[in-house]
Amino acid sequence: MNKFAILGLIVVLVVAAWAGIWFFVSGQIRQQVEMLAMADGETTPRLTCGDLEIGGFPFRFSVTCNTAEITSGDLTASLPAIDMQALVYRPTHLLAAAQGPAQISDAFTGNExxxxxxxxxxxxxxxxxxxxxxxxxxxxxxxxxxxxxxxxxxxxxxxxxxxxxxxxxxxxxxxxxxxxxxxxxxxxxxxxxxxxxxxxxxxxxxxxxxxxxxxxxxxxxxxxxxxxxxxxxxxxxxxxxxEDTMAADGTVRLTDSGLAEGQITVQSNGLIERFATAIPEPLRGMVMGEATDEGGFTQTINIRGGVVMIGLLPAAMIPSLFAASP
Structure with a gap:
């Protein structure tokens, strides 16, 4: 066997090995994506595809989920297609694109x-x-x-x-x-x-x-x-x-019972006029906070035990984000 035949045989073996590895990995990718459809959609989001395509041979992996549906709790989102891909020689850099529109429904509130x-x-x-x-x-x-x-x-x-x-x-x-x-x-x-x-x-x-x-x-x-x-x-x-502006900064964390805690400072200019009809006159000053020398307002939002306080007014309640430990 001459050297050209040996070289050709090596090329064929390398190509065959490469193809085998690619198809094995693509099979693993398909399996992992299909496993997402087995999630409960409550503790772990569920993704289902009306049609799943794996392509990109030989130098990339391309995953296209057509007629995609994502469920997480009461929320369901439906999209025409989601496409994800990565180059074989750069598997830690993933690219994705989605076709719209996304139709989103909330089974709890009925919103669409x-x-x-x-x-x-x-x-x-x-x-x-x-x-x-x-x-x-x-x-x-x-x-x-x-x-x-x-x-x-x-x-x-x-x-x-x-x-x-x-x-x-x-x-x-x-x-x-x-x-x-x-x-x-x-x-x-x-x-x-x-x-x-x-x-x-x-x-x-x-x-x-x-x-x-x-x-x-x-x-x-x-x-x-x-x-x-x-x-x-x-x-x-x-x-x-x-000319209307708003700026805020602060920190929020969770307690061991899953309730939000924190403080946010808000500076605003022009908002009291913008929302004049939405906030009753006696409450405007309490909501907007103290007037500043520049003609705006500054307010502190405190969150304690999930209760959101705007100044002295309770404005909202954030429920516990996880159950307390037994």
Missing amino acids: NAIAWQSLEASLQLTDWRIGRFSLVGEEVEWNDTLIGSDLIASSPHVEVHLIDMADHHQPDAGLASLAGYAVANDLAVPLAGIGSGEVTLEAELRNLPDDLRALDAPDLLRRWQQSEGELNLISLAASDG
């Missing part, structure tokens, strides 16, 4: 909504199984109430959300990681709030989450987060519509 978009793309980069960076970008996003007809709730030509690993706060021995979050919505319209062209930016930190992505769908995630002294640090929430 539709979220449409021109494009919706996501990217996930992993370090081992730790989230390195997650990004979600939507263009021409529109959210409508579809229970009776179609009423616009909110729309924005550009929305993006990012989660970035805070490497300095990683605790490998404890299995904990922290994420810095950033979100923005440009030219936001919310008709019911009288917002025609608003801008919203959010900066926050999620401290002491599990550092393994696979643990984030655990039914006791919130309990584990609380026990790890986890907290949501709202660094900055800034919103504006014309």
Whole structure:
């Protein structure tokens, strides 16, 4: 056998081995996706596909879930298709895109909504199984109430959300990681709030989450987060519509019985005039807080035992997010 024949045989064996590995891995991917349909939809979200396609041979893995339905508790979301893919030589960088609109129904309240978009793309980069960076970008996003007809709730030509690993706060021995979050919505319209062209930016930190992505769908995630002294640090929430502005910062955590605790400070300018008809005259000052020298207001929102207090007024009750330990 001459050297060219030997070389050809080697090439054939390599290609055959590569193909075998690819089809084996694609089979494992199909099995894992199909297992998502076996979840109960209560403690773990359930994903079902009307048709599941696995492709991308030879250099990538592409998963397309057509007629997708996601169930989590009372919420069900239906989408025409979800596409996910990763390159064979870069399996820790996942890309995804979804076709809209998403039809969302709430079995408890009976609400029905539709979220449409021109494009919706996501990217996930992993370090081992730790989230390195997650990004979600939507263009021409529109959210409508579809229970009776179609009423616009909110729309924005550009929305993006990012989660970035805070490497300095990683605790490998404890299995904990922290994420810095950033979100923005440009030219936001919310008709019911009288917002025609608003801008919203959010900066926050999620401290002491599990550092393994696979643990984030655990039914006791919130309990584990609380026990790890986890907290949501709202660094900055800034919103504006014309000359009307609002800014907030603060920290929220959970008690060992699953109740929210924390404090948020809110500065506003122009909101009292915007919501003059919604807040009775005797309560406006108590709701908006103290007047500032700049003509705005500052207010402190305290959350104790799940009770949200705006100044001295109880405004809402946040139920326990997990059952207390026996």
